[in-house]
Amino acid sequence: MNADNANIKGLYVHIPFCDGKCDYCAFYSIPYAAPLADAYVNAVVQELDSWQPLAPETIYFGGGTPSRLSESQMARLCQGVLARISRALLREWSVEFNPGSASDDLIRLLLDQGVNRFSVGIQSLDDRVLKSLGRRHTAVEALTTVERLRRLGARNVGVDLIACVPGVDRVLWDSTLQRVLQLAPEHVSVYALTGEEGSRLQRAVDGGQCRLLSDDEQLDALDAAQTRLIQAGYRRYEISNYARPGYECQHHLSCWRGGEYIGLGPAASSHVGARRWTHPADVEAYVEALRKGEVLADDLDPLTPEIQQQERLIFGLRMAEGVSESVAVGYEPALEILRDQGLVTRQADRWMLTDRGRNLADYVAVELMSHQTDSAA
Secondary structure: OOHHHHOEEEEEEEEOEEOOOOOOOOOOOEEOOHHHHHHHHHHHHHHHHOOOOOOOOEEEEEEOOHHHOOHHHHHHHHHHHHOOOOOOOOOEEEEEEOOOOOOHHHHHHHHHHOOOEEEEEEEOOOHHHHHHOOOOOOHHHHHHHHHHHHHOOOOOEEEEEEEOOOOOOHHHHHHHHHHHHHOOOOEEEEEEOOOOOOOHHHHHHHOOOOOOOOHHHHHHHHHHHHHHHHHOOOEEEEOOEEEOOOOOOHHHHHHHOOOEEEEEOOOOEEEEOOEEEEOOOOHHHHHHHHHHOOOOOOEEOOOOHHHHHHHHHHHHHHEOOOEEOOOOOOOHHHHHHHHHOOOEEEEOOEEEEOHHHHHOHHHHHHHHHHHHHHHHO
8 A cells, every 4th residue: 555545544425416405505416317427426436546555444425415326326336436445444334314315225235335324314303394494305204214224224323413493492402302312323413503605594694584593592402402412321422423332423533533534526525644635516527527537626725734733623622532732732822721711621631622612612713723823923
């Protein structure tokens, strides 16, 4: 294995096809079309050819909606990936699912290929809320998707929830959390609804047609989720992520710890050594470039040692494990100020957020970035 590849721990594949656009979504996605999806699968496999030999510890199929691919397309993608990597170190293979978007045959195929972790975008278990978010599935479809995964043999199922939706009161939110716990997922992600630039939701907010929850209202909903999930035996191992012991998402953990990864597909990002780049968000241009053997017009983002340290510190603090003293070197004055504010604490040789700090993690990040800017000035 050459030097460039030896430290690559993760393989990410962006599958950009969806059956519609959710109001809050700003990720790159396009409507599914079978001929374009066929060409996309060929292009991804061709791009992976340039990264051999590769022995990833984790694989993650994200989107978009990976489960929107047909069974034959998914089979070609999985088999193409497996034919081009070593599975010697592979321990986790995740695939994102939208409720109601996959057949039993597709689920069986993924299990047979070696997928051992499924992430289901439930988002809500109330049909009115789902409609207000621009989701196309129903609460019944969300429930039955998890049940089908279990019936067919999935042993590691995670679900995503969106908190802080306007109009969702405490009673409905508590009911949603209780119904999710009845599904007994191994992993639960809870994201506060935000207006991402370029999304329909943000345009509605800007136009005065919608009001997002206040900071206090958001914290109340997120605190309720934390209380319910911890009482049920989940550990909040990252600000937005809870898991039963041993079921933390290894792919995400590696990225948050600064691990190197390759991203295949349009809009996918990669981090190798001191280089980070993102493919253009254009599936047709991506397919055409790979077909011609051309170099993709990537958005390059050189990583200086200072930027890498800062990112390891900020992302590391989002995790329950915090960061070691070695990662915090040079940031001690800022961390001491944040400790005086009750936002971080130091235990043995590690810095970590307090409960209050987790609620104000964005403020902590800004303060740490400001400290680095001041130091450089």
